[in-house]
Amino acid sequence: MDKLHCQFPSRTCCAMVFTEPQTVMGSSQTCSSLVLEANLALSMRDYLKSHGVRPKGSVEYGFMNHRAPANGRYKPTCYEHAANCYTHAFLIVPAIVGSALLHRLSDDCWEKITAWIYGMGLCALFIVSTVFHIVSWKKSHLRTVEHCFHMCDRMVIYFFIAASYAPWLNLRELGPLASHMRWFIWLMAAGGTIYVFLYHEKYKVVELFFYLTMGFSPALVVTSMNNTDGLHELACGGLIYCLGVVFFKSDGIIPFAHAIWHLFVATAAAVHYYAIWKYLYRSPTDFMRHL
């Protein structure tokens, strides 16, 4: 027998569902009333499933859940939770090593500061994302904690976008107007953070619009640089992010959609790292020669 205990919007309901044939001995309840009760509970379960709510304590082991309601969050299955955690957790160490390498390859103070900014954005993205997905998987009953980490997961994306452009904006020569993008991109990141504080999960399309605007607007400035080395890789990474957005918005339509989105992010971040390492910092062979 399985106990279904849930919270409807207006009242608390509790019902018993018999999953195996039962013998009712010495009970005042008739079989027909039990069947009626079981039917009620089953339809309640269908109702909850269709609204993305699972019975308390139950675990979903499928490869994909139902789509989330417009103003609610998608609930990944156990396998999806695991994939979401591992796809970003495995990138934390490479991100730290990669950041340290850029710092070592820096020629001057400004390159060092830029390596720090970029490295912190890169590492923060994978660390915050991994922690959020672990909390969402293992500590989902701690609603406030999960909500805070979800907000951090969203905020860090704005800072990651700003940090990804920082090496190009800081280390390449820009025109007098374009150079304003150096500080304006951080203003946009701060604006995005405030937006998450105020309207987190309320207007998902607006949130996506902000991410894309922030992702594309510095590209207009960067492409106007005299030195265009590395811009192909920069555009290629941007295209990979854009393709990944299709999966970012496909929870409940494509199994493991969010984990696939993570892989797109990882690939795009790797392409951007390669371009920064190759075109903006001293080559490792040159560095070894001067040791």
Ligand SMILES: [Zn+2]
């Ligand atoms: Zn994620």
